[in-house]
Amino acid sequence: MKVVVATTIMPFVKGGARILVDGLAKALADQGHQVDELLLPFWDDPEEMVEQMLALRLVDVSHEAELLICLRTPSYLLRHPNKVVWFLHHHRPAYDLADSPFSTRTRSAERRVGKAIHESDRLGLDEARRVFAISETVAERLRSYSGLDCDVLYPPLEGVDDYRCDGYGDVVFLPSRIAPVKRQALAIEAMAHVREPVRLVVVGAPDLPEHVEPLHELVNRLDLSERVELVAEWVPEERKRDLYAQCLAVVFPPYGEDGYGYVAGEAFAAAKPVVTCTDSGGPLELVEDGVNGRVVEPEPAAIAAAVDDLARDRSEAKRLGEMGRDSLQKLGPGWERVVEELTA
């Protein structure tokens, strides 16, 4: 079957959507489908969102393919009679972040376009023949915000076997795009409370350059330059896998994350326990406190206590990490089934 896989992208931002589109396109091709990708630029500044939504709406791909699969919001505004949505997340500032501290930038503009976003989401999603969510967390949001029932299809984790464990060292690792909602600041603050000789390595490309400086300032203010290493750029896969292999644990404390988080999945693939928070969203579908990681209050002291526990008892870290590797089963049987469901 001829399939177009569409998503929006933010130029220069390497997020999960691109990884997922590439993985899906490859899986479709592997199963004999003819596939092409549409990566549509979309910049989520509320001042300019409505015209960009209209731009997407003007594109009709009915003639190009028998099936259109849409991923990141609001790519499902594209027109096609046979449209399937694999829903990654809402435009969160118009939904769950609307009244949270993470609603940034020109909030009044955000409020003004909020209604337009709600309406256009309803339009695009109602047209879809089927809608799948990437996690229970997102499925629940679709139920409460859009009154939509949908099945969950977890994005398969790529290259699980490429991750290895070289032991449980003295570094806790936080690899993620640098953005306020990922709460790198919370992990850094926790380090001021950690008593054991453990360092934190934060790695990731910033969404916006201005997200980096406050983190450096925080490190300086808390006098943590010896204990926190901040690498604010995209690092090669190999280096990332080395860091996973050597670390004691992975700290992943985002606020209301949509999916289970590649970070949590990769940590488990490397047999490392994950420390996450009670309000972290998607990762809670994978991480269970005391089973394969720690789930703590989103407080610096609580995260620090969990890190100290693991540093004092490496065998516990190992036990949790290895349980984590087993829990990857929960993500399901992988690309073959995803393709089957999306093309059914």
Add this chain to the structure above:
Amino acid sequence: MKVVVLNVHVPFVRGGAELLAQWLTENLEERGHETELVRLPFRWTPPRLVIDHMLAARLTRIRPADRVIAMKFPSYLVPHENKVLWLLHQFRLAYELWATPYQGSEHGHESARVREAIVAADDAYLPEARAIYTNSAVTSTRLKRFNGLDSTVLYPPLRDPGAFRCESFGDYVFFPSRITITKRQQLLVDALARTRSGVRAVIAGAPDIPEYLDPLRETIQREGLHDRVEILPHWISEEQKLELYANALAVVYPPLDEDSYGYVTMEAFYAGKAVVTCTDSGGTHELVEDGVTGKVVAPQQDAMAEALDELAEDRSLAERLGAGARAKLDELDVSWDRVVETLTS
């Protein structure tokens, strides 16, 4: 700087423009620019869809780029305060192909309306760009004629010019190209039957349709040219292509009224080979000058045969014209360094 290269994307179709956009992106990156290639979906049938896509481009926002380099209609309609154009061509169906058989006639009235809208949009929004560069004098001339706009020619370099080499001036002329009527492979085969020097020819390229090979093969049969014409009717490997360029006596490229100088001409020049082309070949004349960088002959078998014999009987002429071709490239300064510097300045 942060650069977005803007092109269009017709799902499931790949062509020369896509390759050039890709190479430009790679070369910007190699020179330290953070670069992203963004492609906007496009479709032109039925014609009214063109209007939708123009409007969509106009409503698209490219952030946070310091520079946008737009290459094709309608992607260049995207507004950006720091936009430059490197135009491969405009939307040809609305311009030089209008009212020709290529345009198709099934949407007559609607097409006329759409055409007006395209010209109006070009007139209104092309001047927004900080600068307009084109891939050839042909494109620049059309832009002046149809829209009254000045532009500067910035020749697209090859992906890897350094790969081309000259090893010898052998006993064959080389004609690498899609095999199709307008490229006129037939003219070379006909001419070969008229030569006296025993010069050979190697014709390489995929036929647009298999039937295009039939008349070539018939001529070879009829004229007994089996030993002198070799047809490789498929895409040959890059390696084999470089090898065939490196040892050719000269390159033959006589298309009918080409848009631009054509990659074949550029490749031949990098390999230090003269190009034999025709007086009605169009864009090739931007590079090929008779007696300096090649031979420009009438599109007739006798004239072509005469040129081939001259080169075969006087290798030093082939060498001299080949050296002239190589010197022409230095004179034009066709290089990725220059393209990147020009488009980001």
